[in-house]
Amino acid sequence: MSLFKKSLIQKSYKYKLLEDGISKEDILEAKNVLDSKQITMASKTRKFEEMFAKKMGTKYALMVNSGSSANLLAIFAAGNPLRQNNLKKGDEVIIPVLCWSTSLWPLVQFGLKPVFIDIDPKTLNVNEDELIEKITPKTRCIFLVNVHGNSCDLFKVKKIAKKKKIILIEDSCESLGSKLKNKYLGTFGDFGTFSFFYSHQITSGEGGMIVCNNDKDYEILFALRSHGWLGGTRFYTRKLKSYNYYAKRYPSLDPRYIFVNSGFNLRPTDIQAAIGLNQFTRLKKLIRNRKQNRRLIINSLKKDKRWKNQFQFIEPAKNINPSWMGLPIIIDKKYKKQKMKFLSYLDSIGIETRPIISGVFTNQPATKLYNLNPTKKKFNKAQSVQELGFLIGLHQKKISKDNLFLIRDSFLNIDKI
Ligand SMILES: Cc1ncc(COP(=O)(O)O)c(C=O)c1O
Incomplete structure (x- = not known):
């Protein structure tokens, strides 16, 4: 029998994990989206992404339907054939053993080999020197998890990763807004991921974001998020550099329906974006x-x-x-x-x-x-x-x-x- 009889009846807790996580204004923003009848990903998502990238100091931010989806995208983009120095099946990836389930599973789903490392119990995060010691010639990627608003010395890890051409990914799903020497966690690596699940720093119910600085990476993420497609929404296509290239190269295809990559459907709704955006402003x-x-x-x-x-x-x-x-x-x-x-x-x-x-x-x-x-x-x-x-x-x-x-x-x- 469970020791935690009340777990499914959250309302009966006096001190919950999160209290009043959604404000009246958040609800109004969501309602406005419903009233507009434009529920699927559109201008709110775009606006949230632009604000997020600006505040985080990254070139790009792309919203997805969860932090897990952001991690999935990070790994599948890092291993995408359109990317130079891409991960290959069987490559070794260092990952802290104190991680969330979907920090790990994208590695396995892609066919990578996780190499687990221990953590520093004082910070709940890996120690950068112990991490660097674990790097071998087989290490192709470091998948860090910035646990509970903390991190190791990412400046040091980034420097080594760059020198050794190792892809650095930061799962910052638990650390939105934390800074290391004035630089936001999640913005050190090739990709940084965030979650807006219930009880996280901000919540849109379900939701997540992935950030990057490289044009090519952004286009890969963009296509992978939505069916492998570059089109699909009038709110974006003009921004994508390769859109015209593909349209010219494949004149027999309907330019609105060109599939340039493999894909998932990890899009958020504009309702999630409206709530997330409103929370992000505070x-x-x-x-x-x-x-x-x-x-x-x-x-x-x-x-x-x-x-x-x-x-x-x-x-x-x-x-x-x-x-x-x-x-x-x-x-x-x-x-x-x-x-x-x-x-x-x-x-x-x-x-x-x-x-x-x-x-x-x-x-x-x-x-x-x-x-x-x-x-x-x-x-x-x-x-x-x-x-x-x-x-x-x-x-x-x-x-x-x-x-x-x-x-x-x-x-x-x-x-x-
Ligand atoms: C470190 C970490 N990564 C990924 C996730 C997954 O985020 P989501 O619940 O939005 O899928 C979580 C969830 O809490 C997390 O703590």
Whole structure:
């Protein structure tokens, strides 16, 4: 029987993963799109992409229907035959073992060989020096996951990747708005991906974005997102350089229906774009509020006379100005055996919790199905995060006193569980 009886009835939580994630204005924006009857991808998507690229400081941004889709596109674009130095089946890709399912699966779906590496439990991210040590002549790509608003020294990793002609992809699905020395996470690599799923820094329900700086990469992403097609929407075609080239080269084809690449359908709707765009305009405020809530929760625990370092909190990595998604927490190892009971207790009194991403991903049965860790390599540091870590939400509005007390008192009850 599940320890988490309430998980499917989110409304009964007093402290949810996310509270009031969608504002009245967001709903109005979505309604305007519905009223216009232009629901499929159109001008709102385009506008969101343009604003996103401008703010992130990248040449291009392309919206998709989820962060997972953005990861899928990144890998299939990196391996596309139209790309120079493209990935080939069997190539080795370094990936942190503390990752999300769809950080990993696009590699497997393309036929690449994931090489898992451990993480630094203090930041939840890989350590750049340990990562660089793991690079071999077979490494063709580094697929980094910027976990919970943190990252390693991406300047250093980027420099090495460039020197060794290794493709660098950043899964920044959990880190929208975090900066490393004033540069946004997700903008260091050849591709950077973002998620707008529920409880992320901004949410459009479902949604995601992929950024890049190279014209060719953008055109590949563009075609792959939508059936392998360069046309398909009057909101874009004029911007695409190769459109006229193909139209001239294939005069017998209807120029609106030229398929130039393989493809998926990963397009968002303009409803998602309208909500995402509206949220994006208040990202700064959302980041500020989450930071303040994090501070309030940690202070209320640490200032209480019952505080005995029962928990540790993940701090920003060196030179990171963080944009937190949730509040990852590591319990002291003396409570290791009680952890699930403690989480079940939090659940029963109305505090919603989650694991830190999916823990050590090679522990998951799906990786056994594909024999992804044939040597049964151990990842001790990520393992400790799996065994001792969990997460509560950080809300976009100031946390109420009631919820602050609820968290403080229940957390400090851990000794009695
Ligand atoms: C690191 C990471 N990558 C990818 C994703 C997938 O994003 P989505 O849920 O939008 O598909 C998530 C989801 O939370 C994530 O945490």
